[in-house]
Amino acid sequence: MSAINNLSWVLVPGAFLGPVALAIVLYLMLRLVLKAPGGRMSAISISQHALWIGVIGWLASSLAGASTLGILEPSAGTSLASWPGMAQAVVWPVIAMVGVHAVGQFSYPQPSGRRRTAGLSVRSIRDFLPRGLAAVTGVSLVASAATIGWVAFLPGFPASYPSDGAELAQRIRPGRIEGADVALWLGVAWILLAAGTVGVLWLIARRRHLEALDATDNDILRTIAMNRLLRTVTTVAWGLAGIVGTFATTRDPMVSATGSVNILALINGVVLLWMWLWAPPTLAAVGGTSGSSGKSRSAPDFTAQPAAQVVAAIGTASPFLGIVAGVLGLLTVTGSTTGPARLLGVAGMIAATAVLTIIAGELLLQRNHGGPPQSRATQVRWVHPAVKWTTIAVGLLYAAVLTVSAVGESLLAASTGLIRTLAWPVSGGVVTGTLVLAALGVVLVLRRRRTSPDVDGLDTALRSISLHRILRITCALLIFQTGLLLAMLSPVWKLVLGLEDPAVLGVARDAPWQPAVVVGTILWIAALVLTAFPVSSFARSPKNTDVKADARL
């Protein structure tokens, strides 16, 4: 009892402090994105900031973990049939999504210029609301509410077990709880979703005027933010309906021997694709049709240069080949390396293949477009400080998590006799291999001969792009491995932090420790987001702001 009491003292503040800490981290990250090299906002950095908010909000809204809400599956390690489980599975993604968008609106800095301008009109939501999309969102929320109301009347039934124990794994029929319980938590999530949407729309309309944009672009930016919010809300609304569908199609074997098609889940999939294609408008300043503050200079167009085309091709080939390697890894790696070790190993294969592709591209660049041998460059001037320091910080974090995972599993094995997983050795191996390749790649980028002809700082831009690609892949791999180790070896952290008795862990080994799972999940999602972050915003050298790589590179 005293252990449980001690745990509650840790968890209750942790349940509050965790989201607050994540919100602070998100706020700081978004502020960093806003400040283009030179420390000042630009139309491009503002546009990317808006994209980040949309992407992170969409990822945070995932209801994938709630798909079996209310289903009684005895073979599953976790249950979404209890009130705490259901609340966590459906309420937290909604709160997280709304929170991301709200934090995004608060992350814009105050004006800092000498001359400040402001419009004298009263802004309201209707002034910027995309009408068609808002109508679709409204219909989706109504439909979602209708399905939630319907599920409240569905009865529950217990899971059925076969009499022959030899066929246990194949013949367990899942049961489900009373529909009213499911409807309660889905309803809470729906209310939070609807109220949160209105609240964030209000914040967007009231958001302060940004001095880096003119009045027109300020209005367009509000419409862009509303577009991204409403698209995510629409997918969440249909996601809740999809959960209802899964619950409803779980049939009582005493009543019906066969299941039925989950139409709501199918609609959810179609809506997801539809929202993905519903693109927001573009800032006029970014599209180049009208200047905003007149501060951006026209950048030279590199796309016609053969060397630039090689680098552009590498940018396409690198992730593609990485994914191919990942798929091959998933298909071929089996046996003793299943489970977390398999995922960790495949992630390492993807990263290593991507880095190898960049290395091959640099060799090709030097061979076909390199200048004389005396034109080598050695100065590291093209890496954005934020990327460099983030990679170092993440590397240290990964090393700490890996060490704790190894020590924790050793303690577990020593005290309980349980077999250790291969997760942390595999992770350490693939990360070490990828780091070696990344170091080789960095040396090659720095030491290769200059491209010929070196037009308007082309060589500097191409090196910057390659360096940032390598660092971004390395950083993403480290964050992904850290997150996955935290999430999949979460029981180890309870032991290492002294929250559980080692002997007790032998019985509850498979019970995940939620704080570590949550943090780990956020980290590996952040890693996936990082892999999609465009390189062009960081392709400007901190000391050479005249050079700007084309966004297609």
Place this chain on the structure above:
Amino acid sequence: MSTPALSVDLRAATPPFEQIRLQVATLIELDILAPGSRLPTVRSLAADLGLATGTVARAYKELEAGGYVESRRRSGTIVSANPPSGLPLPEPDVPADVRAAVVHLVVTLRGTDITEECLVNLVRAHLRKDRPRGQC
């Protein structure tokens, strides 16, 4: 019609609240801000300009004292139905953005030592410079 806008120069001799008061008063006198139209809330305008709410509140207070605006609990701050008339109204077909540019020019002038006559001569000189040959 474009939205009327304010511009505040933090390094001008005129205090920010006075710049706000002058510009809003001029926009009202020139009928660019029509009677009954709502102004942004103190907090909203202060956030947009990056100023303290007290600065904007003082400007609104002085505008209300001068009869230009009225504060209402539910509607916020609105332009008075009968504001004080200042300069004679310009030609009705002058575009709003031109009027706004003139307002901005006048407000900027008030923060300097340049006389009206000097300003008029400056404008005339630029107009003559940009005029094509042979055009009166």
